[in-house]
Amino acid sequence: MPITPQELIANLGDLPPLPQVASQVLRVSADPDATAEDLRKVISTDQALTSQILKISNSAMFGMVREVTTLTQAIMTLGFSTIKSVVIASSAKNLYHRGSVGLQERLIWEHALIAAIASRAFAKSLRFPRVEEAFIGGLLHDIGKSVLGVKFPERYGALLRTVYNEGGVCLNLELDTFGFDHAMVGEALVGKWNLASSLQSAVRWHHDPIHAAQDHQELAAIVALANQMALEEKVGIGDPQHLEGASTQAMEILRVGPEALAGIKEGIRAAIEQDKTMIAEF
Ligand SMILES: [Fe+2]
Ligand SMILES: [Fe+2]
Numbered sequence: 001m002p003i004t005p006q007e008l009i010a011n012l013g014d015l016p017p018l019p020q021v022a023s024q025v026l027r028v029s030a031d032p033d034a035t036a037e038d039l040r041k042v043i044s045t046d047q048a049l050t051s052q053i054l055k056i057s058n059s060a061m062f063g064m065v066r067e068v069t070t071l072t073q074a075i076m077t078l079g080f081s082t083i084k085s086v087v088i089a090s091s092a093k094n095l096y097h098r099g100s101v102g103l104q105e106r107l108i109w110e111h112a113l114i115a116a117i118a119s120r121a122f123a124k125s126l127r128f129p130r131v132e133e134a135f136i137g138g139l140l141h142d143i144g145k146s147v148l149g150v151k152f153p154e155r156y157g158a159l160l161r162t163v164y165n166e167g168g169v170c171l172n173l174e175l176d177t178f179g180f181d182h183a184m185v186g187e188a189l190v191g192k193w194n195l196a197s198s199l200q201s202a203v204r205w206h207h208d209p210i211h212a213a214q215d216h217q218e219l220a221a222i223v224a225l226a227n228q229m230a231l232e233e234k235v236g237i238g239d240p241q242h243l244e245g246a247s248t249q250a251m252e253i254l255r256v257g258p259e260a261l262a263g264i265k266e267g268i269r270a271a272i273e274q275d276k277t278m279i280a281e282f
Contacts, residue, residue, distance in 0.1 A: 012151055012185065018193040021046045022091045026194075029080040036075045039083065044071055052090050053083065081132040088136050088195075089116070096146045104160050104237065108146060111236030112139050114272060118226035121268040126254055128218055136195070137202040137223040144186030144203070148174070164237050171207060183207060210249040221250035229265060233272060 018026075024042045028034045044050055050071055057068040057078055068074045075083055096109040119138030123131040148156045159177055162168045174181040187204035201216035202223045209220035224246040231240035251261060 012147070012188075015147060015189050015192050016095055016150070019046075019091050019094070021049060022087050023194070025087045026084060029084045034080075036072060039075050039080065040071050043075075043083075043087070049087065049090055053086050056086050056089075085116075085132045085135045085139075089113075089139055092139055092143060095143065095150075104157065104164075105146075105149065107235070107237050108142060108149075111230050112142055114230040114233060114235045115139070115141060115223070115226045117272055118229045118268050119222055121271050122222045122225055122264065125264045125267065126222065126256065128222060130198075130219070133196065133198065134219060134222050134226075137199055137206075137219055138226045140186065140190060140195075140199065141203055141206045141223050141227055142182060142186065143189055144182030144184065145170075147185050147189055148178070148182055152178075160237055167239055169242050170238055207243070207246050208249065209246065209253055217253045221253040224250040225254075225261075229268065233269070 021042060025039065028039050028042055031038075043053065053071065053074050054068060057074040068077060078086070092112065093109065096105060096112060116135045116138035120131050120135040122128070123134035128134060145156075145160075149160075155177060159168075159170075159173050162173060163170050171181045171183070183204050183206060187200050190200045190203050198216045198219050201212045202220045205212040205216075205220040206223045206227055209217055209224045212220040224243070228240050228243040228247050230236050231238050231243065251257070256264070
């Protein structure tokens, strides 16, 4: 009897945990009674995270107008839900950058950041209300690639080189090699991290948003468009042409036509351009 992707993923062994401080931040920011002081206390136990939050608070990415110098100020100005994005971004970065950071890891991480920015911008333009969730969805959509890179450095490295040099289709090569793909692995990780089911679904279906459960299709569709856009901007490993099917599904789900989409993309390109310095530093 063939084994299921879930069983194969179970055989991946332990998935990397979400750092403790990050899960505490998620818990506090989800608590309606929590105060900025509660959040500050949790974050300030982690020096690296604190300085990263200050740095990011001052980047164009979060549209700050005056300089943020303290954690309390950052929390008050950015708000709980944006702080949550920053903390997840910081944890994701550590995972994307596990082990040695070669060209491939760098490209995958930059692709994730561009997709996150584009995702948030698509959400805003399309009046999808949960813009920070869109940001996190974009950021984590390919996190399964990092897990595969950590678990199978040789085999996955070779696979990515084939995609990069010969224009192979990543998903097909993954399925041939492992019996599952990075979207399945990413879903398992996001599930293990106890993030929202909408995020699990967006990660799982970013190549086929039409297969997401009805309630989660819009988020999956936004991430699908952002993923293609990041590749169109030449950030990442893969050919944006291979994502035409995903985009067509996404446009149907979001009820947006080609002309409107082109207009939205024009605006997003400007946002990406503005954030490029931040991306280099993050
Ligand atoms: Fe992907
Ligand atoms: Fe991607």
